[in-house]
Amino acid sequence: MTCPHAAAGSVRTYPFGDRVDLELDPAYAELRAGDPVARVRMPYGGEAWLLTRHADIKKASADPRLSMHAGADRDVPRAAPRGLDSVGLMGMPPESHARLRRLVSRAFTARRVAELRPRITEITHGLIDGLIAEGGPADLVQRLALPLPTAVICEMLGIPNEDRHVFRAFTEALMSSSRYTEQEVAEAAEQYADYLRGYVAERRAHPQDDLLSALIEAHDEGEQLSGNELLMLVGGMLIGGHETTAGQLAGHVALLLRDRSRYEELRARPELVPTAVEELLRVVPLWASVGPTRIATEDVEIGGVTIRAGEAVVYSLASANRDESVFENAGDVVLDRTHNPHIAFGQGPHYCLGAPLARAELQCALEALVTRLPGLRLAVPADELAWHEGMLVRGPVELPVTW
Numbered sequence: 001m002t003c004p005h006a007a008a009g010s011v012r013t014y015p016f017g018d019r020v021d022l023e024l025d026p027a028y029a030e031l032r033a034g035d036p037v038a039r040v041r042m043p044y045g046g047e048a049w050l051l052t053r054h055a056d057i058k059k060a061s062a063d064p065r066l067s068m069h070a071g072a073d074r075d076v077p078r079a080a081p082r083g084l085d086s087v088g089l090m091g092m093p094p095e096s097h098a099r100l101r102r103l104v105s106r107a108f109t110a111r112r113v114a115e116l117r118p119r120i121t122e123i124t125h126g127l128i129d130g131l132i133a134e135g136g137p138a139d140l141v142q143r144l145a146l147p148l149p150t151a152v153i154c155e156m157l158g159i160p161n162e163d164r165h166v167f168r169a170f171t172e173a174l175m176s177s178s179r180y181t182e183q184e185v186a187e188a189a190e191q192y193a194d195y196l197r198g199y200v201a202e203r204r205a206h207p208q209d210d211l212l213s214a215l216i217e218a219h220d221e222g223e224q225l226s227g228n229e230l231l232m233l234v235g236g237m238l239i240g241g242h243e244t245t246a247g248q249l250a251g252h253v254a255l256l257l258r259d260r261s262r263y264e265e266l267r268a269r270p271e272l273v274p275t276a277v278e279e280l281l282r283v284v285p286l287w288a289s290v291g292p293t294r295i296a297t298e299d300v301e302i303g304g305v306t307i308r309a310g311e312a313v314v315y316s317l318a319s320a321n322r323d324e325s326v327f328e329n330a331g332d333v334v335l336d337r338t339h340n341p342h343i344a345f346g347q348g349p350h351y352c353l354g355a356p357l358a359r360a361e362l363q364c365a366l367e368a369l370v371t372r373l374p375g376l377r378l379a380v381p382a383d384e385l386a387w388h389e390g391m392l393v394r395g396p397v398e399l400p401v402t403w
């Protein structure tokens with residue numbers, strides 16, 4: 001596919017390099033400076049516009065004419081063989097999206113999450129008790145980063161935490177970009193739906209005080225959501241509610257321990273944890289490359305470039321979060337940064353539903369680590385950490401630590 005209005009030779013091959021750790025390829029900074037709405041050849045499906053500046057991405061994310069749904073389940077230009085559009089809310093048509101978001105957003109408000117906080121703290125401390133009892137070294141991915149958000153989202157939804165090994169396997173397949181074949185992913189999606197149907201049937205027979213029961217009631221009584229939508233919602237929240245936070249938490253701790261003076265700073269001033277979490281969200285990239293593709297449903301002007309109806313647009317949130325025109329000393333990690341309008345949770349209609357929950361989990365985890373494990377350090381050199389490859393979100397495979 002060629003683009004009629006891209007100057008010859010200006011199409012770049014994407015992604016730039018293959019970094020999936022804490023770093024971003026320098027090409028993003030070059031694009032922000034000189035070609036912020038860049039024409040790129042995506043690894044799958046042809047060409048797209050890549051946005052790299054904070055202002056452009058904020059504007060584009062809030063523009064309903066750039067539609068995730070229009071690219072869902074279609075062979076549009078994208079960073080991975082398949083996208084996130086088949087998981088959860090993201091790829092739903094705008095009317096259903098708004099209706100379903102309203103239905104579940106009550107469970108994720110700042111107030112509701114504040115009520116959950118004592119329980120999040122209790123789970124966190126329980127995990128740290130386990131670490132202390134067994135002694136180091138230990139893998140912080142398996143011992144904290146993964147089990148904490150998993151236990152919390154399981155309790156909220158009403159899925160037994162003991163099932164984590166079962167739905168972890170589905171998560172890995174559904175959040176993979178290239179690690180599994182199309183066939184394997186399709187099979188995993190089918191099995192995941194069957195697995196969830198089992199709980200829907202069980203909870204319908206025995207309702208409890210959980211989100212799954214509330215959604216079943218909404219389905220059965222108000223017809224506010226279809227059976228398929230129910231599965232998509234619950235399935236998306238179970239996966240989205242633990243995989244992203246786990247990758248971020250492990251990445252945050254890796255960044256703090258890579259240069260231990262950062263961990264020391266937090267240890268000495270734990271009151272900085274909330275601002276430190278925002279800074280870590282800003283600098284630790286979420287996606288391996290870019291998130292879901294949007295398709296222009298009509299001509300849209302972004303950053304002085306006209307995106308024609310039907311064209312694909314992708315955003316680098318990580319690049320936006322390092323935009324020098326927005327963040328002072330954007331390349332530095334400033335744990336007490338006060339002006340920090342990062343967009344790690346996105347923006348606009350798809351703004352992360354779980355942001356208050358993720359923040360609470362990340363804050364509880366860091367607070368507990370710096371107060372209870374003051375001597376925490378990496379048990380291997382930072383450059384020997386292995387990072388997930390072939391997955392949509394970043395994160396270390398293991399985070400060996402001692403204390």
Ligand code: HEM
Binds near residue numbers: 351
């Ligand atoms: C640190 C952890 C997390 C990060 C960085 C994160 C980031 C994001 C981002 C960037 C988006 C928007 C994607 C886009 O517009 O292209 C998003 C959407 C979403 N997130 Fe999160 N997320 C996190 C944790 C969570 C948690 C704990 C939940 C809990 C259920 C969650 C549920 C969702 C849902 C349901 C959406 C789709 C919203 C919609 O389409 O309306 N996320 N997240």
